[in-house]
Amino acid sequence: MLLLEAVIVSVIAASTPLLLAASGELIVERAGVLNLGVEGMMIMGAACGFAGAYLTGSILIGALCGIAAGAAMSAIFATLTLGLAVNQVATGLALTILGVGLSGLIGAGFVGQKIVPAAHLYLPVLTDLPFVGRILFGQDAFVYMSIALIIAIRLFLFRTRLGLVLRAVGDNHASAYALGYPVLRIRLCAVLFGGACAGLGGAYLPLAYTPFFVSEMTAGRGWIALALVVFASWRPGRLFGGAYLFGAVTILQLHTQALGLDIPSQLMSSLPYLATVVVLVLISRTRGAAGSAAPACLGLVFVPDR
Amino acid sequence: MRLMLEPRAERSALIAVAAPLIAIALSLVTAVILFAVMGKNPIVALDVYFVAPLTDPYSLGEIAVKATPLVMVAVGLSLCYVANIWNIGAEGQFLAGAVAGSWIAVSTNGSGAGHWVLPAMLLLGALGGALYALIPAICKVRFGASEILTSLMLVYVANLGLDYLVRGPWRDPHGLNFPMTADFDPVATVPTLFDGSRVHAGSIAALVVVMLAAVFLGRTIMGFEIRLVGAAPRAARFSGFNAERLVLFTFAISGALAGLAGIVEVAGPVGHLQPGISPGYGFTAIIVAFLGRLNPVGILIAGLFLALTFIGGEGAQIAMKVPLDLTKVFQGILLFYVLACDSLIVHRIRFVGMTRKPAHAAP
Numbered sequence: 001m002l003l004l005e006a007v008i009v010s011v012i013a014a015s016t017p018l019l020l021a022a023s024g025e026l027i028v029e030r031a032g033v034l035n036l037g038v039e040g041m042m043i044m045g046a047a048c049g050f051a052g053a054y055l056t057g058s059i060l061i062g063a064l065c066g067i068a069a070g071a072a073m074s075a076i077f078a079t080l081t082l083g084l085a086v087n088q089v090a091t092g093l094a095l096t097i098l099g100v101g102l103s104g105l106i107g108a109g110f111v112g113q114k115i116v117p118a119a120h121l122y123l124p125v126l127t128d129l130p131f132v133g134r135i136l137f138g139q140d141a142f143v144y145m146s147i148a149l150i151i152a153i154r155l156f157l158f159r160t161r162l163g164l165v166l167r168a169v170g171d172n173h174a175s176a177y178a179l180g181y182p183v184l185r186i187r188l189c190a191v192l193f194g195g196a197c198a199g200l201g202g203a204y205l206p207l208a209y210t211p212f213f214v215s216e217m218t219a220g221r222g223w224i225a226l227a228l229v230v231f232a233s234w235r236p237g238r239l240f241g242g243a244y245l246f247g248a249v250t251i252l253q254l255h256t257q258a259l260g261l262d263i264p265s266q267l268m269s270s271l272p273y274l275a276t277v278v279v280l281v282l283i284s285r286t287r288g289a290a291g292s293a294a295p296a297c298l299g300l301v302f303v304p305d306r
Numbered sequence: 307m308r309l310m311l312e313p314r315a316e317r318s319a320l321i322a323v324a325a326p327l328i329a330i331a332l333s334l335v336t337a338v339i340l341f342a343v344m345g346k347n348p349i350v351a352l353d354v355y356f357v358a359p360l361t362d363p364y365s366l367g368e369i370a371v372k373a374t375p376l377v378m379v380a381v382g383l384s385l386c387y388v389a390n391i392w393n394i395g396a397e398g399q400f401l402a403g404a405v406a407g408s409w410i411a412v413s414t415n416g417s418g419a420g421h422w423v424l425p426a427m428l429l430l431g432a433l434g435g436a437l438y439a440l441i442p443a444i445c446k447v448r449f450g451a452s453e454i455l456t457s458l459m460l461v462y463v464a465n466l467g468l469d470y471l472v473r474g475p476w477r478d479p480h481g482l483n484f485p486m487t488a489d490f491d492p493v494a495t496v497p498t499l500f501d502g503s504r505v506h507a508g509s510i511a512a513l514v515v516v517m518l519a520a521v522f523l524g525r526t527i528m529g530f531e532i533r534l535v536g537a538a539p540r541a542a543r544f545s546g547f548n549a550e551r552l553v554l555f556t557f558a559i560s561g562a563l564a565g566l567a568g569i570v571e572v573a574g575p576v577g578h579l580q581p582g583i584s585p586g587y588g589f590t591a592i593i594v595a596f597l598g599r600l601n602p603v604g605i606l607i608a609g610l611f612l613a614l615t616f617i618g619g620e621g622a623q624i625a626m627k628v629p630l631d632l633t634k635v636f637q638g639i640l641l642f643y644v645l646a647c648d649s650l651i652v653h654r655i656r657f658v659g660m661t662r663k664p665a666h667a668a669p
Contacts, residue, residue: 036454080642084649085311089392089454093592094641101634108629215631220462227455266470273459277445284450303311303653 007255008135012143013209015247017042017201017218019146021225022232022239023153024197029229030157031190032170032297036092037077039222040099041070041195042202047103049203050110050213059118062207063142063200070199071192073099078191082184085301096222104215117211118142142204147240149197154236166190170295173302183302198222220273227276231283233293249275311653322651326597326608329643336639346626354625355618365617367503371575372613375400375584377512377606378567379591381519382560384600388523389532390539391556395442395457396564397588398464399435403565404572405468406434408579411494411572412476412487423493427569435565436558438464443557447550453557461588469581476579486580496574508570512609515563519602532556564588585616586634593641596648612637 021038028035048069053062077095080086118140121127126137157163169176169186177183201221206213224246232239253268337355338348359365379396386393407427414423442456469485478488496506523529535542535552543549567587576583594612598605619633 076642080646080649083309083311084646085653086645086649090387090592090596090645091642093394093589094638094645097589097593097641098635098638101631101636101638104631105629105635108631220459223455223458227459230452230455264470264474266466266473270463270466273462276459277441277451277456280451280456281445281449284445284452285448303313305312 005131005134007251009138010254011244011247011251012135012139013247014250015244016143016146017204017209017221018225018228018246019150019240019243020142020201020204021198021222022228022243023146023150023236024194024201025225025229026232026234026236026239027153027157027166027197028190028194029298030170030234030295031166031187032173032295032300032302033081033187033191034088034092034299035074035077035081035095035191035194036089036226037073037095037099037222038194038198038225039218039220040096041073041198042099042205042218042222042225043103043216044069044073044099044106045199045202046205046217047107047110047213049199050113050115050206051106053115053207054110054113057115059115059207062115063203066199066203066207067196068199070195070197070202072195074191074195074198077195078188081301082187082191085303087301088299100216107213107215110213111215113212115207115211118208140208142200142208145200150236150240157236167295170297173297173300177302177304184304187302198225201225224272224276227280230294231279233283234295235293246272246275310656311649312656314652314654317651318654321647322599325647325651326599326604326644329597329640329647330611332643332647333636333640336643337636340632340635344628346628351622351626351628354622356614358621359614359617364503365621367500367505368617369610369613370505370509372616373609374506374509374512374574375567375571375587376591376594376612377609378508378515378570379560379564379587380594380598380605380609381515381602382563383591384595384598384602384605385519385523385532386556386560387536387595388600389535389552389556391553392454393439393442393457393557393560394454394592395439395459395461395588396560396591397584397586398457398461399439399561399564400568400571400584400588401461401464401468402438402561402568403431403435404568404579404583405464405471406565407431407569408476408487408490408572411490412579414494415488415491419491419493421493423491424496424573427494427573428566431569432562432566435568436562438565439557439561440554443554447553453553465581468579468583472579472581478578484580487578489578490573494573495577496570498574504575506570506574508567508574511566511570513606516602516606523602528555564591590616590637593637593644596641597644599648 021042025038045066049062049066052065053059073095077091080091081088120138120140123137127133157167165181166186169181169183173183202218205217228239228242228246231242250272253271256263256268341348341351359369379400383393383396407430410423410427410430441460442453445451445456446453472485472487476487478486496508499505499507531547531552535547535549572579572583590612594605594608598608615633615636619630622628623630
């Protein structure tokens with residue numbers, strides 16, 4: 001029981017950064033923009049988040065720095081893809097390359113430093129409940145926030161007028177524009193929101209997951225978040241499940257090592273990446289006949305005529 | 307008044323030529339600001355980065371050594387990108403080629419094998435890279451899985467696979483427990499061209515690759531098909547070109563070139579297999595491909611320029627205590643400017659008044 005509890009707690013911790021980053025990207029892609037720079041925005045969120053928390057001693061300020069860094073990175077992306085109608089795939093790649101370099105530069109002075117990680121919730125009696133106590137009532141603020149965020153996104157997309165407009169922009173930008181909706185401005189907001197979420201997801205790593213910063217510590221989580229959005233067929237509910245599934249795969253490798261199984265550690269470490277490939281194949285295959293669930297204008301450049 | 311983007315009636319030939327140069331100039335300006343912010347003298351920094359490596363023969367040779375894999379990989383990638391096919395896992399294919407080719411070097415090590423070893427390694431390296439690249443290609447044509455994500459995921463897998471081999475079965479028993487294979491035999495090594503320099507025969511191979519690619523893209527049906535699919539996918543479909551075959555073909559070619567670059571790097575300048583044989587060649591090659599405007603000759607020039615930033619970055623790290631990550635930042639900024647300038651070839655920016663109906667008008 002205790003082991004299972006520990007496993008579940010660690011799965012939640014591993015899933016949270018994926019869920020945060022993927023939630024933001026879900027909104028971005030629903031608005032018809034493919035931002036492949038999630039990895040770059042996450043690692044910048046990690047570096048700036050750690051720097052902010054280390055310098056001020058406040059996890060909250062660290063998280064805000066991470067959010068700001070992610071949003072600032074996504075603003076560069078928006079300038080190019082929305083303002084200058086540049087190819088989104090290439091720009092997203094550039095954003096990742098820049099983010100990895102810039103975070104190394106910013107984080108260089110902080111490598112080897114430690115902070116006090118984000119506090120975990122403690123409610124008397126509730127947190128002390130056997131088994132469920134720590135899982136339900138003993139997490140840090142990021143975890144609760146990631147869950148609130150995905151619920152809010154679900155309500156926003158399918159229960160509000162603005163959510164409907166956002167989906168319309170993603171599915172048919174020309175019609176949405178003809179109806180008078182400011183396509184580029186809506187997309188700009190979506191991209192900035194996605195950047196902020198990716199920054200927060202990145203900041204989670206040094207602020208709560210491991211209380212220190214190392215360069216390239218996101219280790220491909222941004223790309224896995226992108227795959228998660230595809231896996232979830234662009235639906236918030238499935239995204240939630242997918243993020244926890246992938247978190248579980250990440251944790252699996254740690255626990256098989258603890259069990260002393262004679263499997264090369266590198267094979268276990270590559271599991272999340274192999275799982276992503278397999279899942280993408282399975283999802284794409286089953287969907288093949290019914291047509292893609294992707295927003296129809298995903299990745300397409302939109303240049304308004306006057 | 308506000309800025310608006312509108313399509314040009316015709317591509318601007320002037321800007322098409324000037325775009326990469328404008329991008330480089332803007333990047334240099336940004337670099338100057340960055341140096342100033344970091345408290346370094348920008349003039350000295352620019353000299354260390356971009357001028358000093360050009361002034362001594364050894365550094366010039368090092369530029370050629372670094373440019374060799376960049377150009378080879380980027381030429382392959384450009385074939386994909388021209389056709390709007392997104393192989394971004396060249397780094398993994400580079401490593402896969404290095405591992406596949408090294409297999410012969412490791413298993414013949416010290417056995418006195420003949421001169422067939424190096425050609426066999428090169429062949430196997432290219433084959434390994436091609437097969438590794440075909441995984442995402444097949445996932446795409448058979449199942450419709452996004453090649454962007456699958457090809458990138460396989461980079462991490464290749465890194466871990468290489469790590470396993472050099473720490474486990476292939477580790478040099480006399481290597482003081484360092485994670486590397488034994489040094490390759492002379493018959494398994496790419497020969498150098500000059501004494502006192504690390505420039506090797508692979509650089510000539512890269513030049514040949516550039517020439518072959520130029521002929522292939524400009525003068526063959528398949529090359530035409532690649533360009534047509536990229537420029538006008540609908541027209542290509544109506545004229546009966548097989549898009550799936552093209553995905554497999556471009557992935558295989560780009561993977562083979564990346565794999566070849568990988569084994570040449572291992573059997574040339576490095577001399578044995580170890581983790582970290584690539585300082586991100588596969589990713590920098592993406593920048594090279596775009597900076598070279600997806601044109602083989604342009605890629606050659608762009609490859610030399612980005613090699614200069616690697617060498618300059620190493621020099622700056624030693625001379626000015628600047629972190630090596632600054633090179634990556636510079637390369638990332640450069641790619642942004644390249645993409646932005648490319649947009650101006652097909653678009654122009656205009657000032658317009660606020661004549662359009664209010665944006666929030668009810669539908």
